[in-house]
Amino acid sequence: MSARILAADLPSQVGKQVTIAGWLHRRRELKSVTFLIVRDRSGLAQVVLSGPAAALADVEMPEETVISVDGTVTANEQAPGGAEIVQPTITMLSDPAAPPPFDLYRPAITAGLPTILDGAPTTLRHPNLRAGFEISAASVHGFRSALEALGFVEVHTPKIVESATESGANVFKLDYFGRPAYLAQSPQFYKQAMVGVFERVFEVGPVFRAEPHDTARHLAQYTSLDAELGFISDHQDVMVVLRDTIAGMVAGVQDRAGPAVALLDVAPPVVPAQIPQIHFQDAQDLIAKHADWDPRGEPDLSPADERWLCEWAELEHGSEFLFVTGYPMAKRPFYTAPDPSRPGFSNGFDLLFRGLELVTGGQRLHRYGDYLAALAARGEGPEHYASYLQVFEHGMPPHGGFAIGLERWTARLTGAANIREVTLFPRDLHRLAP
Template identity: 35%
Template structure:
């Protein structure tokens, strides 16, 4: 007999049936009442109440994996008004623990986050703790569907590389057959190369690595990056237009596919209209005038992001704001200068509920200009011949952006810590499990 998932049983729409069905999952809870027991079976799609005779109940304990066959019946007191009257039950995964590390069947897991992460395969059994990863799955799906509808091609680029894409010391080194190599900070060079190779519009979902000495609620050393690069653009506004359209599409998609997960976190997604676009210098002045907050040179800090988002929410009723026109000194070597503003670039960040979730901008596409900029940054162009080659043969104006998957998941669900949005997080102190 073919297995039926809990969510599929909901589609019976309250109709009683005498047909027997087979379900499989873990024992979530057990309630003994006289000669029968009510067992909550949990699978990846939800929870179903089983009504089990005392004889079938013997030897069962929480978190055992079981399969049960029976008939569906209506019961308003059961979860979603449906239960299964079990005729046959079999243990297919024994449980050998003395005591669970923490309770996972009472809605909220009370254990400290570090304890949850130490026992990740257990904590993820909690429907609420696992919910962010259903949301992540659908973010990636929406990203792919939307960009393909806009003529983008999906690519997969190397994560072991010969040189850094953004410079600096924040790179993990790898011994690659006695040659020093690095883990990629981003696919930046490669996605630009693919634009010039004729793909024109590309995207990638892949891991990125940052050897940053941060141990905060917002940082990971390994994360998933949603990358976009688009050729034949007029300006960075085309990139912001694209991301704005994607976010609208994403929220509509999540409302359709993640109703239960959003409900678990009490989230209602706001309709996305036009996202405000504010030059960095203007944002810094606004923070100083409105909040008395002085910003660091060429940027705004974490506190500034929060204060600015609060102001934007009150004034524009938007959870998002694009910060534009960053100084060249704070942007990577490939960033296009803004001809109208001395020392500034055609770049942007997207701030969402007080946190930067995207960095992007137009790139330098002229070979000689890019070489000259590399020299200004203290780099040797000959070390980047593999990257520069395509620029010799007619590179179109282009640009792109990258969205941090864990960060946007965290902010959509209003999570407290980015590790809650990472399946198996890697941070300054954690490399297992």
């Protein structure tokens, strides 16, 4: 037996004896010839059973059985890709496979979302479902590349934490050797601490939200792309870095996920050199003036507001991205820096993309005394935040950062209607398995 090659390499191996291995994607039987389509990580290869080898067609070998095929590569114009394997010897590497919940070999996915998710270990083999995760991986690579080029250091912070950094109601509680502990809602506290060490840090990791949201854009566990940087003037410096990071993610997708982009017919967005921005208050005024509802007085933007603003940004600025700055302090976490020129408003921002909130970020408080005052203003004592406050006792620079929701990003890129389509084994209000 010869060394294994990949399906995509067949055309360059014409005339040679080779081995390929993979899943039996499809068998097509005719009277005296049977075609086996073998799928591996590179693509599909055709194997022809005819003449003496035709007897192999009678072996029980349903689709998705894992096989190894040894044979001669032959050029043939009738073969997909122009080359195929003839006179094969076939070895079954798995038992005959049970049929998957839907036909993986069809170009279109014929199952609904619950069927896909219930059978995820198998259904994710479908090229269209796999493609979303190729795009996700390429996006993360772009995220890392862009930030590393800007001098950021990757960190890995604990996901089991002593106390909640955000409002305490929405955390998963654990039994930690008899003491209460929580799954981290965000790496916020640790990434700020690491600014004191590296100035610029980022993290790719899971975050956990025990919020009872039941929508097409919420998960109980998702992947957060976090960054935090020191020595900023204000949140505008953070937004510049975020713009370059998003551009890097788009470049990563284009460079490393070309086939997936083509398969799903994804249109990667253009990231403007300057992403347009609008202040929260101006955004509400604009909606009140032109849309048929009035959001003024609301402390936050509704999903309908966000969709409207994205349409406006597209028409007015030709941009699929829009920064909304200056959210009211009341709706931002206590560590958010206020806007010194606009009382009641913050130096926090959101980045909207294709109608959805994709990123939240902002400038943080950095002086110890400001933290004590912020906690006091919210009626909370410092005792619950001892280890958080510890960060600021020994000198921290002005800093800020952002967090990108990876699955939301991928969903907006691929046009997935439900975020679960681009989430590996999603965790939500109802789903804990597979």
